Amino acid sequence: MSTFKDADEVYAYIGKAMEACVVEPAFVEATKDGSLVVKIIQTAPDATILVDFPGQKVLCGDAAVDAPSTVQLRMSSDNANRFWQGKLNFTLAMAQRKIKLEGKRSTALGLLPLTGPIFDTYKTILADAGRTDLIVD
Amino acid sequence: MSDKMTEDEFEAAFAAATELSEYFREIGPDCDVKNKFPKQSIAKFKKSGLVALNVPKEYGGLGADILQTSKIISELSRGDSAITLAYNMHFIMVGMCMGLFSEAQNKEWLGRVADGDIVFGPFSEQRAGFSGLADMTAVPQPEGGWRLYGKKVWGTLSEAANIVTTNATITDADGNLPDTFEERVEQESFFVAEFKVDAKGQGDGVRIERTWDALGMHATGTHTIHFEGFYVPEDGFVCSWRGGAFGVLEWASLMFASIYLGMQYRVLEEARAVLSKKTLGATFGAIAAAETKVANVGHIIDGIGDMASRVELSRRVVHRTCQELVDGYDDNWPVELRFPYIGLAKTFTAENVMYMTKRAMSLVGGSSFRRGAIFERLYRDSAASMFQPLNADQSCTYIGEQLLAPEELSD
Ligand SMILES: Cc1cc2nc3c(=O)[nH]c(=O)nc-3n(C[C@H](O)[C@H](O)[C@H](O)COP(=O)(O)OP(=O)(O)OC[C@H]3O[C@@H](n4cnc5c(N)ncnc54)[C@H](O)[C@@H]3O)c2cc1C
Numbered sequence: 001m002s003t004f005k006d007a008d009e010v011y012a013y014i015g016k017a018m019e020a021c022v023v024e025p026a027f028v029e030a031t032k033d034g035s036l037v038v039k040i041i042q043t044a045p046d047a048t049i050l051v052d053f054p055g056q057k058v059l060c061g062d063a064a065v066d067a068p069s070t071v072q073l074r075m076s077s078d079n080a081n082r083f084w085q086g087k088l089n090f091t092l093a094m095a096q097r098k099i100k101l102e103g104k105r106s107t108a109l110g111l112l113p114l115t116g117p118i119f120d121t122y123k124t125i126l127a128d129a130g131r132t133d134l135i136v137d
Numbered sequence: 138m139s140d141k142m143t144e145d146e147f148e149a150a151f152a153a154a155t156e157l158s159e160y161f162r163e164i165g166p167d168c169d170v171k172n173k174f175p176k177q178s179i180a181k182f183k184k185s186g187l188v189a190l191n192v193p194k195e196y197g198g199l200g201a202d203i204l205q206t207s208k209i210i211s212e213l214s215r216g217d218s219a220i221t222l223a224y225n226m227h228f229i230m231v232g233m234c235m236g237l238f239s240e241a242q243n244k245e246w247l248g249r250v251a252d253g254d255i256v257f258g259p260f261s262e263q264r265a266g267f268s269g270l271a272d273m274t275a276v277p278q279p280e281g282g283w284r285l286y287g288k289k290v291w292g293t294l295s296e297a298a299n300i301v302t303t304n305a306t307i308t309d310a311d312g313n314l315p316d317t318f319e320e321r322v323e324q325e326s327f328f329v330a331e332f333k334v335d336a337k338g339q340g341d342g343v344r345i346e347r348t349w350d351a352l353g354m355h356a357t358g359t360h361t362i363h364f365e366g367f368y369v370p371e372d373g374f375v376c377s378w379r380g381g382a383f384g385v386l387e388w389a390s391l392m393f394a395s396i397y398l399g400m401q402y403r404v405l406e407e408a409r410a411v412l413s414k415k416t417l418g419a420t421f422g423a424i425a426a427a428e429t430k431v432a433n434v435g436h437i438i439d440g441i442g443d444m445a446s447r448v449e450l451s452r453r454v455v456h457r458t459c460q461e462l463v464d465g466y467d468d469n470w471p472v473e474l475r476f477p478y479i480g481l482a483k484t485f486t487a488e489n490v491m492y493m494t495k496r497a498m499s500l501v502g503g504s505s506f507r508r509g510a511i512f513e514r515l516y517r518d519s520a521a522s523m524f525q526p527l528n529a530d531q532s533c534t535y536i537g538e539q540l541l542a543p544e545e546l547s548d
Contacts, residue, residue: 043546044548074546075546076546076548078548079548089319089322089323089377089379089380090380091322091379091380091383092319092322092323092379094472094473095473096547097542097546097547098546098547098548099546100546101472102471102472104468104469105467105468105470105472105475106465106468107468108472109384109472
């Protein structure tokens with residue numbers, strides 16, 4: 001599987017998928033009264049994305065690093081690429097310490113059932129950008 | 138109507154549990170001797186209304202939360218730990234399922250439980266117990282649904298159940314298990330289906346083989362269940378097993394803890410009954426006297442005090458853990474440690490009940506060792522507490538591993 005060149009690529013693809021998510025009606029409905037602000041902290045390449053569901057906004061890079069969040073999700077950029085395509089089993093990844101999740105459990109796990117629709121959005125973004133090499137079979 | 142069980146409703150359910158517990162106490166010794174699940178108890182269990190104890194009210198149940206359910210299980214276990222351990226499987230599976238079922242499944246299956254159906258959950262296999270990925274296969278069928286093939290060697294409550302919940306790994310059309318570990322985890326799935334067997338334990342694609350022969354917990358009827366092409370329709374798929382179970386395992390570990398807490402109540406009750414009255418007469422030993430009443434002997438007084446302290450501590454640990462879950466305090470624990478932290482209540486009661494059954498025998502003396510004495514029975518039954526998940530060793534490994542893990546991710 002190919003990998004991201006740099007953080008800008010992470011923001012262009014994963015960041016963009018998150019931007020589509022926060023305004024999608026199903027997400028808006030499920031998160032509008034909550035406090036789900038997820039900080040995705042990636043390594044290799046290093047990148048930080050803040051997804052503010054109730055505020056319906058996404059911050060990338062330095063702006064995201066200092067912003068407060070209720071859930072922190074750490075993983076490598078490769079695993080993030082797999083995860084947002086539905087190709088990384090979350091429970092197993094957590095048991096194997098490939099993903100580290102911090103924050104209030106109920107808020108954090110509230111995130112999981114919501115991830116399904118993101119997968120297609122993300123794959124479409126990759127395909128539209130001509131990065132089918134990042135799509136996992 | 139409140140969607141929660143009110144205090145009055147709880148009192149009524151508890152009174153029903155006390156009555157059922159008395160009945161279990163009466164029939165328990167015979168089941169132990171005959172190594173048999175008491176089928177005659179099924180009608181009483183259903184009549185007590187407790188079958189629907191932890192089914193939410195919206196599906197026709199009594200709506201008990203995890204603390205209320207725990208108290209009722211301990212009350213039943215006080216009467217007979219083995220019979221209660223059998224029915225406990227029902228409460229565990231109802232608790233786990235309601236967090237994993239879809240709305241349609243909740244309506245159908247929990248609705249059936251509210252009408253009196255009983256659920257069991259054979260998961261553990263021969264190769265490895267609860268933590269072993271299922272070797273049992275779920276082979277996709279051209280008409281939809283799956284056929285299950287494999288063997289579950291710990292099928293508690295199978296002789297009373299009408300609903301089976303189990304885990305199996307979805308294969309390709311030819312029945313081949315996935316090649317990689319990751320794929321196996323991904324494909325291991327949780328299923329629910331109707332369970333119907335005849336008096337000989339034979340059903341359509343499923344059978345009970347009466348293999349239960351163990352040190353204790355005789356009345357549980359923990360037999361082997363053979364799945365030999367057992368059909369599960371498409372709507373019997375619940376979810377991915379490990380991902381799903383991870384969030385609801387408190388129902389298993391805290392209900393086991395409640396069993397062993399009830400058993401502690403019983404050990405103390407029986408030890409007090411004997412030791413408050415027993416007189417040794419004239420003795421020449423640690424105490425040399427014309428008349429030795431055991432209730433006046435120092436180590437016996439201390440022993441009862443010690444046992445009562447352990448009961449009270451266990452009660453607080455179990456009830457407090459349940460209450461913290463009800464209040465959502467578990468939100469404050471690191472996500473990875475939630476399951477072993479909840480499990481501490483079980484390992485704590487397990488250690489204490491095993492200690493107490495041994496201590497009670499030592500205080501009561503040799504008569505407790507004779508076959509048929511309640512103490513030898515409780516001693517044997519309490520040994521089962523070592524095994525249900527998570528056991529003490531695995532809990533410590535789990536916690537220690539997390540706490541010693543480096544900050545960096547392992548990629
Ligand atoms: C009375 C009774 C009734 C039961 N009823 C049921 C039932 O209805 N349904 C059901 O599914 N099960 C049931 N069980 C089975 C039980 O839950 C266990 O699965 C079973 O005891 C075997 O698991 P184990 O961990 O003890 O043994 P094994 O899985 O064989 O483990 C062997 C050893 O390895 C350790 N170990 C196991 N897995 C791991 C791991 N992942 N990491 C580190 N160490 C590990 C264990 O601690 C143990 O020391 C019942 C058990 C009893 C005693």
